[in-house]
Amino acid sequence: MKFNELDVVETLCDFPEEKIKKGESGTVVIAFTNPNEAYEVEFIDDMGRTTAMFAILPEHLKKVT
Secondary structure (H helix, E strand, C coil): CCCCCCCCCEEHHHHHCCCCCCCEEEEEEECCCCCCEEEEEEEEEECCCEEEEEEECCCHECCCC
């Protein structure tokens, strides 16, 4: 599935190296097409501080409606 910048997405798996668990929500900040489709996703805490931001393959995300 293609995502757009500012889409809210949810992770479909854990990312232990980033301390992000399956089901956490984040916001797409950059969409990449080269060399592969991927999305830079930002995750924030309850205070609005960034807790993680890294590239994720589309098969590991779903759009939050």
